[in-house]
Amino acid sequence: MRRRIGMTVLIAAALVGIAAGPASARTWNEREGCSDVTYGLSTDTPIVGDWNGDGSFDELGVVRSGHWYLGTDYCFPSTQTSFGYGLASDKPLPGDWNGDGTDTAGVVRGNQWLLRNSNTPGSSNLSFSFGRSTDVFLAGDWDGDGVDTPAVWRSGVFYLRDGAGVVRSFGYGRSTDIPIVGDWDGNGIDTIGVKRGQAFYLSDNNSTAALVIGYGLSGLAPSVGKFGTFSSDFSHARDSVGTVQ
Ligand SMILES: [Ca+2]
Ligand SMILES: [Ca+2]
Ligand SMILES: [Ca+2]
Ligand SMILES: [Ca+2]
Numbered sequence: 632m633r634r635r636i637g638m639t640v641l642i643a644a645a646l647v648g649i650a651a652g653p654a655s656a657r658t659w660n661e662r663e664g665c666s667d668v669t670y671g672l673s674t675d676t677p678i679v680g681d682w683n684g685d686g687s688f689d690e691l692g693v694v695r696s697g698h699w700y701l702g703t704d705y706c707f708p709s710t711q712t713s714f715g716y717g718l719a720s721d722k723p724l725p726g727d728w729n730g731d732g733t734d735t736a737g738v739v740r741g742n743q744w745l746l747r748n749s750n751t752p753g754s755s756n757l758s759f760s761f762g763r764s765t766d767v768f769l770a771g772d773w774d775g776d777g778v779d780t781p782a783v784w785r786s787g788v789f790y791l792r793d794g795a796g797v798v799r800s801f802g803y804g805r806s807t808d809i810p811i812v813g814d815w816d817g818n819g820i821d822t823i824g825v826k827r828g829q830a831f832y833l834s835d836n837n838s839t840a841a842l843v844i845g846y847g848l849s850g851l852a853p854s855v856g857k858f859g860t861f862s863s864d865f866s867h868a869r870d871s872v873g874t875v876q
Pocket of ligand 1: 680681682683684685686687688689690
């Protein structure tokens with residue numbers, strides 16, 4: 632049973648290869664997972680994905696100046712693998728780009744998407760341009776075929792692109808919200824949501840909010856993943872929310 636709720640997890644900085652410095656530990660809180668999980672540094676870009684491809688729970692990770700550290704767990708993460716991919720100025724964005732069940736590295740540079748199908752150093756397996764360099768970049772499985780494809784968010788409007796390059800756009804939320812993506816109902820299709828203050832507005836149909844959840848502190852970055860759940864069946868089939876600070 633992996634229901635390890637509310638435990639403080641102190642991971643030695645050495646586990647992720649951190650030199651001594653002024654940055655504090657990054658702290659993750661997961662609404663349906665674990666609380667006060669520390670992994671990485673506050674200056675790292677937090678990421679979540681199914682790095683081990685077990686189709687079950689997601690694992691935490693961070694990207695630091697083009698170096699990726701992928702954790703073993705969402706609750707007690709140590710580093711299972713690390714590698715360099717992309718530049719320090721890139722926006723890291725992992726996803727399952729080939730539909731094999733494992734999430735792997737990707738970055739957006741300007742509006743160039745450079746996606747890799749393994750968590751190893753190397754060149755991109757897939758590259759294209761989409762969106763504007765000032766957009767917020769997201770990815771998800773919009774059609775449920777197992778392959779993640781891009782989205783961008785621009786001032787309250789989502790632009791979702793499918794595998795064939797067709798783009799759907801719609802407004803949701805406010806221009807001051809933080810956009811997120813997840814499979815909130817566990818049907819295999821990712822949909823959008825936003826974080827506004829302490830509230831998460833989660834839509835299952837990219838139109839109306841199916842669920843509004845207050846969680847965490849206003850101002851904290853959102854995280855999304857299959858972290859487990861408080862429900863009796865302990866289902867890992869759907870995404871839940873958390874915060875990172
Ligand atoms: Ca996993
Ligand atoms: Ca994959
Ligand atoms: Ca897809
Ligand atoms: Ca869904």
